[in-house]
Amino acid sequence: MTASCTVSSHVLYAVEGRPAEGVRITLFKWEGDGFTAVASALTDADGRVSGWETGPGPHKLRFDTGEWFAGIDVATFxxxxxxxxxxxxxxxxxxxxxxxxxYSTYRGS
Incomplete structure (x- = not known):
């Protein structure tokens, strides 16, 4: 039986100290010869996405920050x-x- 795990994320807009609602996050999993997108969602009103089920191993999250900043009319690098x-x-x-x-990130709990 394959081990399972879940992945979640939380995006905070540090300038205003509030959750970043509506950021598109895509979860990728390493599939032998490259990363494959396995899930995508928008952060909720609390800036969260949770409950993605996957297996252990290399992953990455892509946050579409440019799109989100454009939506609040803020220029970003x-x-x-x-x-x-x-x-x-x-x-x-x-x-x-x-x-x-x-931006900054850390291993959350």
Whole structure:
């Protein structure tokens, strides 16, 4: 039986200290010869996407930040942010703290 895990994310707009609602996030999984998109969703009113089921191994999240910033009429240096990580059995949470000219991430719980 293949081990399973779940992936979630939370995007915070650090300039205003609020959740970033409506950011498109795409989950990719390594499939032997490259990454394949396996899920995509918009962050909810609390800036969250949760419950993506996948298997352990290399993954990445792509955050469509340029589209989101355009929607709030703010210029940004980053049209997208990609975060690569290795999902382990269980749960992996990958938050993104976002501003127009900087971002930060960490392994969440």
């Amino acid at each position: 980053y049209p997208e942010v990609e975060i690569s990580f290795t999902a382990a059995e269980g749960h992996s949470h990958v938050p993104l703290l976002l501003s127009p000219f900087a």
